Amino acid sequence: MNKELLLDVDNLVTRFYTEEGVVRAVDGNSFDLYTAETVGIVGESGSGKTVTMLSVMGLIENPGRIESGTILYKNEDLLKKSDKEMRKLRGDEIGMVFQDSLSSLNPTYTIGGQISRVMKFHTNLSQKERRKRTVEILDSVGIPEPEKRAKNYPHEFSGGMRQRALIAMAISCNPSILILDEPTTALDVTIEAQIFELVEDLKADFGMGTILITHDLAVVANSCKRVAIMYAGRIVEKSDIYDLYDNPLHPYTRGLLNSIPDLNSEGKTKLPSIPGEVPDLIKLPDGCNFNPRCKYAEDKCFIDDPELEEKNQGRSVACLRVDEIE
Ligand SMILES: Nc1ncnc2c1ncn2[C@@H]1O[C@H](COP(=O)(O)OP(=O)(O)OP(=O)(O)O)[C@@H](O)[C@H]1O
Ligand SMILES: [Mg+2]
Known part of the structure; x- marks a missing residue:
């Protein structure tokens, strides 16, 4: 089967205009998805994973707004489609299992x-x-x-x-794309494994591209070839899963991986806790969003905002000190 580019999201910015202020839920993210692959999106609660996918599905409602960026599905710009066209596309072309949908x-x-x-x-x-x-x-x-x-x-x-x-x-x-937003959080590990086996089969049988949102790093290791790590509305690292485990580059990714007990263990490996918490997306810190929790942060990290930069093929990271830290 030829690899076909299904989804190409570039510089997506989605904000919510609340009474408390502007929530920068998705802040300039880019990612793509090809046929017959599963891409993982990992990040703590409130990092913007769900809002990213709701943006792709055309489901952002007031007070939310997609400010800028492009979302190309098979080369067609979804942000230019009418509500009616998007309704048809959801289900026809892109299927989504929503977070907490077991009760829905x-x-x-x-x-x-x-x-x-x-x-x-x-x-x-x-x-x-x-x-x-x-x-x-x-x-x-x-x-x-x-x-x-x-x-x-x-x-x-x-x-x-x-x-x-x-x-x-x-x-x-x-559909050509299946989006699964934390599909197995409520299920025990055996059932979880069966669900992911099912997704693997569907991918092999129909060439579906799958985006898997999860808190669970073991799930990502088992099902995804590529992964994006999100922090405070931004993708801070994109990588092949093996390289990521081998050599995490972003201090946040390092923190996440450091405290995983054993990837092959039977239990669920939820995101380990890193001291501190995700900043308020209404009042983001100056400089790098991760600086309040980063043990490597120095002066420039409190002034300059790091961009996601390609380090080598397929590997990008948003950290001003990435070349200095060991
Ligand atoms: N309708 C809304 N109005 C205002 N803010 C919103 C709205 N929906 C989401 N947000 C905010 O956008 C940010 C990102 O939320 P999102 O649901 O995408 O996080 P998440 O990474 O999916 O978290 P979780 O892992 O808990 O599902 C949060 O700060 C959230 O409060
Ligand atoms: Mg979510």
Whole structure:
């Protein structure tokens, strides 16, 4: 399969104009995604991961605004599309499983009914065809006895099964891109592993490009080839996953990786805590956003704002002292 550029996001800036001030949720980020790959986005709570993806999906609402940047999907600028075009694109071309969506399944419709409704909006399939396709898609996400299960209500599904159903819904119209926003936080490790196996299969079978947002570094190590580390609204490091583990460049990434016990351990490896907290995105510090927590920070780090710069192929970092620290 030829690698095709699916998504090319350049210099994306998304802000929220709240009464307390301007929240710089996404502050000039660039990343891309090719067919049949999974890109990971990792960062602490409040670093702008979800807002980044909601921007791509055209789902930023008042008081939020995409200020600048481009979002190209297969070379088409999504920021120039109408609401109607974006509604069609969501589901048709880009499927997303939203954060905390386990609870968002409608309890009053059957699982099959909910998947069928998505297809009703996005395809010309007849009701009979939709019913057939629903069973197929439930089968493809590993739901046993799909014909019977399609008639179940969400409460009759376990957490892992509901997550599979949500993925089924997101991929029911064969999107080119699947965005998963912390898809397994509520699930135990065994079910989590099964969900990621499923995503691997879908990627191999359909060439889907996947963006995986997570707090869990072990998940990234297992499923992603490339990863972007976000801090306070910015991507501070982009790297191939092996290089990142081998030699993290940004002090924040170093901090994250330093305290991981064992990547192959069975337990969930949540982001380890680095002393201090993510700054208020309304009142960002002068200079580098990470300076209040950075043990390497010196005078210039409190004055100049580091840009994400390419160090070598596929490897970028935003740190003024990257060449000086060992
Ligand atoms: N509707 C909104 N109005 C105002 N601020 C918002 C809104 N939505 C998000 N934000 C702010 O944007 C910033 C980034 O939030 P976002 O949800 O993207 O973080 P995240 O990295 O996904 O965190 P988490 O890991 O907890 O999901 C936060 O400071 C958040 O408070
Ligand atoms: Mg989020």
